[in-house]
Amino acid sequence: MADRPPRLAVLIDADNTSPKVADALFEEVAKIGEASLRRIYGDFSKGQQAGWERVLARHAILPTQQFAYTTGKNSTDITLVIDAMDLLHSGRFEGFCLVSSDSDFTRLAARVREQGIDVFGIGRQTTPESFRQACTRFIFTENLVRGPGGEPEASAVQRPAGEAAVLIERALEQMEEDADGWYQLGAVGQRLQNLSPEFDTRTFGQGKLSGLVEATGRFEISREGAHVRLRPRQRRTGRS
Numbered sequence: 001m002a003d004r005p006p007r008l009a010v011l012i013d014a015d016n017t018s019p020k021v022a023d024a025l026f027e028e029v030a031k032i033g034e035a036s037l038r039r040i041y042g043d044f045s046k047g048q049q050a051g052w053e054r055v056l057a058r059h060a061i062l063p064t065q066q067f068a069y070t071t072g073k074n075s076t077d078i079t080l081v082i083d084a085m086d087l088l089h090s091g092r093f094e095g096f097c098l099v100s101s102d103s104d105f106t107r108l109a110a111r112v113r114e115q116g117i118d119v120f121g122i123g124r125q126t127t128p129e130s131f132r133q134a135c136t137r138f139i140f141t142e143n144l145v146r147g148p149g150g151e152p153e154a155s156a157v158q159r160p161a162g163e164a165a166v167l168i169e170r171a172l173e174q175m176e177e178d179a180d181g182w183y184q185l186g187a188v189g190q191r192l193q194n195l196s197p198e199f200d201t202r203t204f205g206q207g208k209l210s211g212l213v214e215a216t217g218r219f220e221i222s223r224e225g226a227h228v229r230l231r232p233r234q235r236r237t238g239r240s
Contacts, residue, residue: 006033006094008120009087012061013100014042015076016123017141019051024144025122026059029097032120036093039064041080077104088112095120098135103128110134121197132198143202164204165216171195172232182222182229185209 010029029035038061042049045067056063064083066076087093088111096112098105101123109119113136121127121135125142132138171191177183189209192199206212213219213230222229 004034006118007036007092008033008095008097009037009084009093010035010039010097011080011084011099012038012040013076013080013098013102013105014040014044014049014052015074016100016102019049019055021141021145022052022055022059022061025099025141028122028139028144029120032097033095035097037087038062039083041066041076041083043067043076074104077102081105081108084108084112088115088117093117095136097122099123101127101131103131106130106134135197137193138198139200140198140203143200158205159203161204161206161212161215161217164201164212165218167192167196167199168213168216168219169232177231178229182231185213185228185230188230 008029010026026035038059040052040056040061041064042052044053044063044065052061052063055061064079066079084096084098085108088096095118096109097120098109099122105121106128109121109131112119113134118136119134121131121138122144123131123138123141125140127138127140168188171188172183174195175183175187175191192209201207201209201212204212204215206215210221210228214221218233219230220233222231
Protein backbone atom coordinates (compact mmCIF):
# COMPACT_ATOMS: atom_id res chain seq x y z
CA MET A 1 0.00 0.00 0.00
CA ALA A 2 1.37 3.39 -0.96
CA ASP A 3 2.27 5.82 1.80
CA ARG A 4 -0.40 8.38 2.58
CA PRO A 5 0.50 11.93 1.50
CA PRO A 6 1.13 14.50 4.26
CA ARG A 7 -2.06 15.70 5.91
CA LEU A 8 -2.39 19.46 5.59
CA ALA A 9 -4.46 22.06 7.38
CA VAL A 10 -5.41 24.76 4.86
CA LEU A 11 -6.32 28.05 6.57
CA ILE A 12 -7.46 30.88 4.29
CA ASP A 13 -7.62 34.56 5.22
CA ALA A 14 -10.60 35.74 3.13
CA ASP A 15 -9.76 39.38 3.83
CA ASN A 16 -6.44 39.07 1.99
CA THR A 17 -7.09 36.41 -0.65
CA SER A 18 -9.06 36.63 -3.89
CA PRO A 19 -11.63 33.87 -4.53
CA LYS A 20 -10.50 33.63 -8.15
CA VAL A 21 -7.42 31.69 -7.00
CA ALA A 22 -9.49 28.98 -5.30
CA ASP A 23 -9.37 26.34 -8.07
CA ALA A 24 -5.65 26.79 -8.76
CA LEU A 25 -4.96 27.04 -5.04
CA PHE A 26 -6.23 23.56 -4.26
CA GLU A 27 -4.55 22.12 -7.35
CA GLU A 28 -1.27 23.47 -5.98
CA VAL A 29 -1.97 22.17 -2.47
CA ALA A 30 -2.64 18.72 -3.94
CA LYS A 31 0.97 18.68 -5.19
CA ILE A 32 2.14 19.09 -1.59
CA GLY A 33 -0.19 16.73 0.24
CA GLU A 34 -3.77 16.03 1.26
CA ALA A 35 -5.89 19.04 2.24
CA SER A 36 -7.49 17.20 5.15
CA LEU A 37 -8.83 20.37 6.77
CA ARG A 38 -10.05 23.40 4.83
CA ARG A 39 -11.19 26.52 6.65
CA ILE A 40 -11.68 30.12 5.59
CA TYR A 41 -11.96 33.10 7.91
CA GLY A 42 -13.76 36.39 7.31
CA ASP A 43 -16.91 38.43 7.76
CA PHE A 44 -19.42 36.88 5.36
CA SER A 45 -22.38 38.88 6.71
CA LYS A 46 -21.86 42.05 4.64
CA GLY A 47 -21.63 40.56 1.15
CA GLN A 48 -17.98 41.54 0.74
CA GLN A 49 -17.01 37.87 0.54
CA ALA A 50 -19.67 36.90 -2.00
CA GLY A 51 -17.02 35.60 -4.37
CA TRP A 52 -15.83 33.10 -1.78
CA GLU A 53 -19.36 32.01 -0.94
CA ARG A 54 -19.74 30.78 -4.51
CA VAL A 55 -16.77 28.38 -4.27
CA LEU A 56 -17.02 27.10 -0.70
CA ALA A 57 -19.11 24.04 -1.56
CA ARG A 58 -17.03 23.16 -4.63
CA HIS A 59 -13.89 22.82 -2.53
CA ALA A 60 -15.50 21.67 0.74
CA ILE A 61 -14.22 24.74 2.60
CA LEU A 62 -15.67 25.33 6.05
CA PRO A 63 -16.35 29.06 6.57
CA THR A 64 -15.62 30.56 9.97
CA GLN A 65 -17.71 33.68 10.42
CA GLN A 66 -15.98 36.51 12.25
CA PHE A 67 -18.01 39.67 12.75
CA ALA A 68 -16.11 42.97 12.58
CA TYR A 69 -17.40 44.40 15.84
CA THR A 70 -14.79 47.16 15.96
CA THR A 71 -13.39 49.14 13.03
CA GLY A 72 -9.65 48.74 12.61
CA LYS A 73 -9.37 45.56 14.71
CA ASN A 74 -8.46 42.47 12.72
CA SER A 75 -10.43 39.82 14.60
CA THR A 76 -10.21 37.52 11.59
CA ASP A 77 -6.44 37.15 12.03
CA ILE A 78 -6.79 36.46 15.74
CA THR A 79 -9.38 33.74 15.17
CA LEU A 80 -7.23 32.07 12.51
CA VAL A 81 -4.19 32.10 14.79
CA ILE A 82 -6.13 30.59 17.72
CA ASP A 83 -7.46 27.79 15.51
CA ALA A 84 -4.01 27.16 14.04
CA MET A 85 -2.47 26.71 17.49
CA ASP A 86 -5.26 24.33 18.54
CA LEU A 87 -4.71 22.31 15.37
CA LEU A 88 -0.94 22.32 15.86
CA HIS A 89 -1.21 20.86 19.36
CA SER A 90 -3.69 18.23 18.18
CA GLY A 91 -0.79 16.53 16.38
CA ARG A 92 -3.06 15.54 13.48
CA PHE A 93 -1.26 17.40 10.68
CA GLU A 94 2.12 17.15 8.97
CA GLY A 95 1.89 20.60 7.41
CA PHE A 96 0.01 23.90 7.38
CA CYS A 97 -0.98 26.02 4.39
CA LEU A 98 -1.46 29.64 5.43
CA VAL A 99 -3.20 31.47 2.60
CA SER A 100 -2.73 35.19 3.11
CA SER A 101 -0.56 38.16 2.16
CA ASP A 102 -0.63 39.59 5.68
CA SER A 103 2.61 39.95 7.64
CA ASP A 104 0.62 39.44 10.87
CA PHE A 105 1.00 35.70 10.33
CA THR A 106 4.81 35.82 10.45
CA ARG A 107 5.04 34.76 14.09
CA LEU A 108 2.45 32.02 13.57
CA ALA A 109 4.47 30.53 10.72
CA ALA A 110 7.65 30.68 12.78
CA ARG A 111 5.96 29.08 15.79
CA VAL A 112 4.58 26.18 13.76
CA ARG A 113 8.01 25.54 12.21
CA GLU A 114 9.56 25.49 15.69
CA GLN A 115 7.49 22.35 16.24
CA GLY A 116 9.09 20.71 13.20
CA ILE A 117 6.00 21.16 11.03
CA ASP A 118 6.26 22.53 7.48
CA VAL A 119 4.46 25.77 6.68
CA PHE A 120 3.47 26.57 3.10
CA GLY A 121 2.55 30.22 2.66
CA ILE A 122 0.45 31.24 -0.32
CA GLY A 123 -0.06 34.91 -1.14
CA ARG A 124 0.60 37.77 -3.52
CA GLN A 125 4.03 38.93 -4.65
CA THR A 126 3.54 42.02 -2.47
CA THR A 127 3.52 39.86 0.67
CA PRO A 128 6.06 41.29 3.17
CA GLU A 129 9.39 39.49 3.23
CA SER A 130 9.08 38.66 6.92
CA PHE A 131 6.14 36.35 6.31
CA ARG A 132 7.65 34.83 3.16
CA GLN A 133 10.90 33.97 4.94
CA ALA A 134 9.11 32.51 7.96
CA CYS A 135 7.56 29.80 5.77
CA THR A 136 9.16 26.56 4.64
CA ARG A 137 8.02 27.50 1.16
CA PHE A 138 6.10 30.50 -0.14
CA ILE A 139 4.02 30.34 -3.33
CA PHE A 140 2.87 33.44 -5.21
CA THR A 141 -0.79 33.40 -6.21
CA GLU A 142 0.20 35.20 -9.43
CA ASN A 143 1.94 31.99 -10.47
CA LEU A 144 -1.25 30.01 -9.95
CA VAL A 145 -3.79 32.05 -11.89
CA ARG A 146 -3.32 31.99 -15.66
CA GLY A 147 -5.17 33.53 -18.58
CA PRO A 148 -6.82 31.61 -21.45
CA GLY A 149 -3.49 31.35 -23.27
CA GLY A 150 -1.59 30.21 -20.18
CA GLU A 151 -0.02 33.62 -19.53
CA PRO A 152 0.39 34.90 -15.95
CA GLU A 153 -2.28 37.22 -14.63
CA ALA A 154 -1.78 40.91 -15.37
CA SER A 155 -0.63 41.77 -11.83
CA ALA A 156 2.27 39.29 -11.95
CA VAL A 157 5.79 40.67 -12.07
CA GLN A 158 8.04 38.29 -13.98
CA ARG A 159 11.61 38.39 -12.77
CA PRO A 160 14.59 38.23 -15.17
CA ALA A 161 16.46 34.95 -15.59
CA GLY A 162 19.68 36.73 -14.57
CA GLU A 163 18.29 37.12 -11.08
CA ALA A 164 17.80 33.36 -10.87
CA ALA A 165 21.35 32.80 -12.14
CA VAL A 166 22.77 34.64 -9.14
CA LEU A 167 20.77 32.43 -6.78
CA ILE A 168 21.82 29.27 -8.63
CA GLU A 169 25.47 30.29 -8.37
CA ARG A 170 25.06 30.81 -4.63
CA ALA A 171 23.55 27.34 -4.34
CA LEU A 172 26.45 25.75 -6.21
CA GLU A 173 28.96 27.47 -3.92
CA GLN A 174 27.40 25.63 -0.98
CA MET A 175 27.36 22.21 -2.63
CA GLU A 176 29.82 19.44 -3.38
CA GLU A 177 30.26 18.81 -7.08
CA ASP A 178 30.55 15.39 -8.67
CA ALA A 179 34.02 14.05 -9.44
CA ASP A 180 33.76 15.36 -13.01
CA GLY A 181 32.69 18.87 -12.00
CA TRP A 182 28.93 18.53 -12.51
CA TYR A 183 26.08 19.11 -10.03
CA GLN A 184 22.89 17.07 -9.79
CA LEU A 185 19.92 19.22 -10.82
CA GLY A 186 17.58 17.73 -8.22
CA ALA A 187 20.00 18.53 -5.40
CA VAL A 188 20.44 22.07 -6.75
CA GLY A 189 16.67 22.55 -6.73
CA GLN A 190 16.46 21.49 -3.09
CA ARG A 191 19.27 23.85 -2.12
CA LEU A 192 17.55 26.72 -3.95
CA GLN A 193 14.38 26.08 -1.95
CA ASN A 194 16.41 26.17 1.27
CA LEU A 195 18.06 29.43 0.24
CA SER A 196 14.83 31.14 -0.79
CA PRO A 197 11.42 29.83 0.35
CA GLU A 198 9.75 31.76 -2.48
CA PHE A 199 11.94 30.30 -5.25
CA ASP A 200 9.68 29.14 -8.08
CA THR A 201 10.67 28.67 -11.71
CA ARG A 202 7.28 30.07 -12.74
CA THR A 203 8.28 33.45 -11.28
CA PHE A 204 10.94 33.57 -14.01
CA GLY A 205 8.61 32.45 -16.79
CA GLN A 206 9.76 28.81 -16.82
CA GLY A 207 7.87 25.64 -15.98
CA LYS A 208 10.89 23.55 -14.99
CA LEU A 209 14.23 24.18 -13.33
CA SER A 210 16.14 22.75 -16.30
CA GLY A 211 14.45 25.28 -18.59
CA LEU A 212 15.29 28.13 -16.23
CA VAL A 213 18.94 27.02 -15.99
CA GLU A 214 19.21 27.04 -19.78
CA ALA A 215 17.44 30.41 -20.04
CA THR A 216 20.11 32.08 -17.90
CA GLY A 217 22.81 31.21 -20.46
CA ARG A 218 25.36 30.80 -17.68
CA PHE A 219 25.30 27.03 -17.25
CA GLU A 220 25.81 23.86 -19.25
CA ILE A 221 23.23 21.07 -19.06
CA SER A 222 23.96 17.33 -19.30
CA ARG A 223 21.12 14.86 -19.79
CA GLU A 224 21.64 11.13 -19.35
CA GLY A 225 18.23 9.47 -19.38
CA ALA A 226 16.30 10.77 -16.38
CA HIS A 227 19.45 12.23 -14.82
CA VAL A 228 20.06 15.94 -15.41
CA ARG A 229 23.20 17.76 -14.28
CA LEU A 230 24.60 21.25 -14.67
CA ARG A 231 27.81 23.18 -14.26
CA PRO A 232 28.88 26.79 -14.80
CA ARG A 233 29.96 27.63 -18.33
CA GLN A 234 33.67 28.11 -18.71
CA ARG A 235 34.37 31.81 -19.19
CA ARG A 236 36.61 32.53 -22.13
CA THR A 237 39.70 34.54 -21.43
CA GLY A 238 41.45 36.79 -23.94
CA ARG A 239 44.88 35.97 -25.24
CA SER A 240 47.76 37.54 -23.40
